[in-house]
Amino acid sequence: MTRNVDGFGVPHYDAVRDRWSGTPPLPDGGELLLDLLARDRDATDLGNIVEARPGAVLVPGGVGDVEAMVAWCARQGIPVRARGERHSVGGQGLTAGGLHIDMRALRSIRAVGPEGIAVEAGVTLRQVVEAAWARGLRLASGPTGYLRLSVGGVLSVGGISNLPAAGSIGDSVSELELVTATGQRVRCGRTERPELFREVLGGLGRRGVIVSAVLDVVPAPARVRGWVLDYDSATSTRALVEDVRTLIAEGRTDEVSVRFAQPDVRTYRLHLASYYDAAPPDAAAVLGGLGGAVSAEHDADYLAHVTAVDPLYDQALEAGWDAVHKPWTDLFLPDGSFVDFAEAAMTVLRDRDVSPMAYGLWFPHRRDRFGTSLRLPEGGELVWLWDLLLDSTGMPRPRQWLGEMLRQCGRFADLAVSMGGTVYPIGAPASRARRHWPASEDPAPEDPAPETGVFGDGPLLPAPRPRG
Secondary structure, three states: OEEOEOOOOOEOOOHHHHHOOOOOOOOOOOEEEOOHHHHHHOOOOOOOOOOOOOOEEEEOOOHHHHHHHHHHHHHHOOOEEEEOOOOOOOOOOOOOOOEEEEHHHOOOEEEEEOOEEEEEOOOEHHHHHHHHHHOOEEEOOOOOOOOOOEHHHHHHHOOEOOOOOOOEHHHHEEEEEEEOOOOOEEEEEOOOOHHHHHHHOOOOOOOOEEEEEEEOEEEOOOEEEEEEEEEEHHHHHHHHHHHHHHHHHHOOOOEEEEEEEOOEEEEEEEEEEEEEOOOOOOHHHHHOOOOOEEEEEEEEEHHHHHOOOHHHHHHHHHOOHHHOOOOEEEEEEEHHHHHHHHHHHHHHOOHHHOOOOOEEEEEEEEHHHOOOOOOOOOOOOEEEEEEEEOOOOOOOOHHHHHHHHHHHHHHHHHHHHHOOOEEOOOOOOOHHHHOOOOOOOOOOOOOOOHHHOOOOOOOOOOOOOOOO
């Protein structure tokens, strides 16, 4: 079905309709939306920085609709982007005049068991975690902190949890189903087309649209005990990093991450969590010799623990957080230069630029556990993901502030790359930083239309006016 109406719901003819004439029938009963309201809803993302209105939005009734429209767009030279929960902030899933595929329509959980959890790409990690927990299981990789993200979107960028020994979320996937740039549906996995499989995970959609996946699971713990330790960023950054290295090298705990936020941006908070079923972990064995001051301790069942971040985001969204600018910076640093980078970044970060909703994160991971196509720094036993998730909440001049922060994003990226780091392209770097994003690779013989890649950089256009 094709729908073409104007902003008042009145059918009309225009150039957009003309370009999309002759589209194929949708075998699974989906809908192709050409009306201005639908296209405007898909013209930006969570960052509210990049604006690019698509020519049409596909709400598929099934994978057959995705195959049909991607094949047609390839023949017409029309770019395609697949979008899930729209959580990127730099326009990565946008394309002016192209086709957006609303992957949220593909939301079936096909099977749950010890051999894995099979889901369509529009299923959220929250749904995956809850379905696994009901069977006494958890994701082998661990989930991201915020769970209302689509499986397809997370796997396209790689996905990072707070389990240092897990690699990326893509490293705990056994099988994928993909619609290539020519509209061909193919399967790949660890033993079937393994090279394609590796390229798709963390590959930013260059090889096509992920439409389903089988995620690895392991038995879930009954409970989680966690601690928060505080460190002064001015005097204890190196001590904190050394403590993290010790924790990971000795395998003292399951989860390790660092956060900093208002009201005290200059205090790093080391978050640790250990899983258990019967006897709780010995705090002295986990915390012994660490230099931070314990500021909090908690104990909860596993599901409550891994879903704790979602309500914070939900409250923010209810308060209008989805409409503010979000110039997020996401960088991988090698272990050898991480301290120097973290200290340098903190010297230029101004407290007044960090809103009450913003925060920074560190995720240390063992370098040898990654196997996808993520571009990671070379060398060292650890690799660190450094995130600075700023937003314009409460900023008196949000457009001016945004320009300043985008330039700062570029400087952070330049500094990281000069220190051997790489850009994790889920954020909103300015044009200077975007040159560090991975360039599109040459197409494989079966994928002769790379311009239809489904997760390109997207155009960096002037920021839209702040909403509200």
